[in-house]
Amino acid sequence: MEIRNIAIIAHVDHGKTTLTDRLMQQTGMTEPGVSMDSNALELERGITIYSKNTSVMYKGVKINIVDTPGHADFGSEVERVLRSIDSVLLVVDAQEGPMPQTKFVLKKSLELGLKPIVVINKIDKPAARVEWTLEKIYELFLDLGASDEQLDFTTVYAIARQGLAKRNMADESDNLNPLLDVILEKVKPASSAEEAILPLRIQPFNLAYDNFIGRLAIGRIYEGTVRQADTVIIKKPDGETRTGKIGKLFTFAGISRKEVKVAEAGDIVMIAGLPDIYIGETICADASQFALPAISIDPPTISLNFLVNNSPFAGRDGKYVTSRQIKERLERELEVNVGLKIDFPRLPDGQGAGDYYKVYGRGELHIAILLENMRREGFELQVSQPTVIIKEESGVKLEPFEEVTIDVPQESSGVVIEKMAKRKGLIKEMNPEHAGVRIVFEIPVRGLLGYRNEFVVDTRGEGIISTHMAGFKPHVGEIAKSELGSMVSMVSGKALAFSLWNLQERGTLYIGANVEVYEGMVIGNVAKGNDLEVNPIKGKQLTNMRASGSDEAIRLTPPYEISLERGLGIMKEDEYLEVTPKNIRLRKMYLTKNDRTKALRVK
Numbered sequence: 267m268e269i270r271n272i273a274i275i276a277h278v279d280h281g282k283t284t285l286t287d288r289l290m291q292q293t294g295m296t297e298p299g300v301s302m303d304s305n306a307l308e309l310e311r312g313i314t315i316y317s318k319n320t321s322v323m324y325k326g327v328k329i330n331i332v333d334t335p336g337h338a339d340f341g342s343e344v345e346r347v348l349r350s351i352d353s354v355l356l357v358v359d360a361q362e363g364p365m366p367q368t369k370f371v372l373k374k375s376l377e378l379g380l381k382p383i384v385v386i387n388k389i390d391k392p393a394a395r396v397e398w399t400l401e402k403i404y405e406l407f408l409d410l411g412a413s414d415e416q417l418d419f420t421t422v423y424a425i426a427r428q429g430l431a432k433r434n435m436a437d438e439s440d441n442l443n444p445l446l447d448v449i450l451e452k453v454k455p456a457s458s459a460e461e462a463i464l465p466l467r468i469q470p471f472n473l474a475y476d477n478f479i480g481r482l483a484i485g486r487i488y489e490g491t492v493r494q495a496d497t498v499i500i501k502k503p504d505g506e507t508r509t510g511k512i513g514k515l516f517t518f519a520g521i522s523r524k525e526v527k528v529a530e531a532g533d534i535v536m537i538a539g540l541p542d543i544y545i546g547e548t549i550c551a552d553a554s555q556f557a558l559p560a561i562s563i564d565p566p567t568i569s570l571n572f573l574v575n576n577s578p579f580a581g582r583d584g585k586y587v588t589s590r591q592i593k594e595r596l597e598r599e600l601e602v603n604v605g606l607k608i609d610f611p612r613l614p615d616g617q618g619a620g621d622y623y624k625v626y627g628r629g630e631l632h633i634a635i636l637l638e639n640m641r642r643e644g645f646e647l648q649v650s651q652p653t654v655i656i657k658e659e660s661g662v663k664l665e666p667f668e669e670v671t672i673d674v675p676q677e678s679s680g681v682v683i684e685k686m687a688k689r690k691g692l693i694k695e696m697n698p699e700h701a702g703v704r705i706v707f708e709i710p711v712r713g714l715l716g717y718r719n720e721f722v723v724d725t726r727g728e729g730i731i732s733t734h735m736a737g738f739k740p741h742v743g744e745i746a747k748s749e750l751g752s753m754v755s756m757v758s759g760k761a762l763a764f765s766l767w768n769l770q771e772r773g774t775l776y777i778g779a780n781v782e783v784y785e786g787m788v789i790g791n792v793a794k795g796n797d798l799e800v801n802p803i804k805g806k807q808l809t810n811m812r813a814s815g816s817d818e819a820i821r822l823t824p825p826y827e828i829s830l831e832r833g834l835g836i837m838k839e840d841e842y843l844e845v846t847p848k849n850i851r852l853r854k855m856y857l858t859k860n861d862r863t864k865a866l867r868v869k
């Protein structure tokens with residue numbers, strides 16, 4: 267059987283999953299309404315978080331497709347896929363044009379020598395600018411140093427949502443066959459007759475986990491044939507060798523996996539039975555074969571500590587609260603979350619309470635998704651403020667930078683530019699767009715941390731901000747911190763509307779009335795300067811009227827409730843974010859004013 271292997275790549279929201287879903291539907295692999303975005307968090311947030319495999323059959327050819335996430339924080343999901351496929355569909359929104367993540371994924375593809383097929387999607391949008399988009403894509407190819415062959419890309423125009431594609435704008439079409447035909451025509455067959463008869467070589471590019479059969483490796487068969495129960499040799503990229511035995515074997519069809527006895531060169535398979543297999547290793551038949559080159563992935567950019575929850579409310583909501591349970595959960599995460607790194611420091615006995623794990627990730631969302639998954643599973647923990655990873659190379663201090671593209675209405679561009687400048691963002695490009703301006707900045711990740719929340723407020727929710735990693739560059743020195751102080755409760759009890767009503771004049775509250783607070787919990791911010799100790803449980807002193815009765819009548823401004831991302835963004839150096847299945851709270855590391863003062867003195 268002939269096979270083609272492709273990945274679908276794009277900036278976030280440009281329509282990758284919609285296109286994949288429609289391709290599956292039209293080729294009869296799935297029922298209408300079935301989507302590749304199947305994980306609970308993906309459905310809730312409407313974004314793809316994990317890259318996923320499927321295949322469709324068209325004109326007797328099997329097309330293996332990897333749908334990838336577009337958000338910059340999940341870039342490692344894309345990187346590891348690209349090495350194992352033969353071409354990409356570069357999907358670009360016909361209105362937005364190429365965006366930061368378009369550039370990132372295209373750059374990675376071109377570097378690997380892939381020849382992308384360009385899909386200009388969403389041509390039905392009233393503000394679509396098809397020709398402009400095509401021109402911008404061409405410029406991007408040029409900027410990224412595409413070869414002549416890569417520059418000579420094929421373009422397909424699509425409305426993924428309606429399941430149609432065409433070779434020329436003027437063509438009539440009501441299905442995706444023109445795109446499928448381009449794939450058959452332009453993507454080289456996944457294997458040749460010679461490769462099929464060589465000894466086996468498979469390289470995993472993704473890992474999965476199944477509660478019954480354990481770790482699963484998803485990989486491409488470069489050469490040879492693999493069968494269930496085969497004894498194999500596994501080689502690390504450096505040549506280190508061990509043996510293993512193939513367990514169950516699957517291929518992909520629609521959104522499900524299909525057990526097979528045998529699979530052949532060119533195909534993408536999922537393999538059980540190799541409990542210690544890792545991405546980039548080579549599964550082969552014979553120890554004399556060469557290992558395939560390693561799969562490289564950009565390093566993490568931020569880190570933070572995960573700790574046992576020791577707040578006064580610890581243990582109220584969670585099922586899993588001990589340091590050991592957190593450790594085991596993090597170790598499991600490492601098996602599948604390739605962009606993540608974790609240090610498990612070994613502490614002397616008896617210091618259990620101080621245990622922490624240092625987690626390194628690709629961005630605030632990357633970490634927030636891990637925390638969200640953990641709290642849903644019943645974990646309770648607290649985390650420290652994310653900080654940027656600083657490297658040193660030949661005596662020079664380096665820090666990670668991001669390229670940030672901002673689309674804002676004209677009237678909010680001033681405040682955005684001002685705030686970005688304060689955070690050491692440099693303007694690289696500024697162009698008027700139909701509804702406002704598009705500004706490209708380069709900014710240290712350190713400066714950008716926590717900015718997203720402010721950006722939403724400053725642009726009244728009308729701005730779009732997207733980022734992509736621009737590599738490590740020389741450290742730019744100190745960056746002015748946020749001017750907001752924290753409003754810290756000095757008592758424990760139930761917050762009363764009366765006190766909150768007085769406090770809301772001082773800043774923004776994170777809690778509403780009747781929320782239980784503890785001493786040292788951060789309940790809001792203070793617009794002016796330093797932290798402020800407050801008493802949120804004080805009732806009105808009344809002689810002949812019940813306090814609670816009059817309390818009801820008070821109308822409070824709705825609180826700015828702390829979500830994981832907001833919390834990670836606004837928290838300060840001396841604070842923890844307490845994460846439980848039911849609550850997310852911000853607190854001071856030291857709960858009493860006395861301890862905080864002492865800690866400051868020691869510093």
Ligand SMILES: Nc1nc2c(ncn2[C@@H]2O[C@H](COP(=O)(O)OP(=O)(O)OP(=O)(O)O)[C@@H](O)[C@H]2O)c(=O)[nH]1
Nearest residue numbers: 278279280281282283284313314336388425426427
């Ligand atoms: N108007 C229009 N909207 C579309 C089209 N294709 C997709 N969309 C919409 O665009 C939004 C994003 O689509 P997705 O397919 O989830 O985008 P994605 O690229 O997979 O996003 P991530 O995986 O999160 O990066 C959805 O609301 C789709 O309905 C199209 O051709 N036209």
Ligand SMILES: [Mg+2]
Nearest residue numbers: 282283313314
């Ligand atoms: Mg998607």
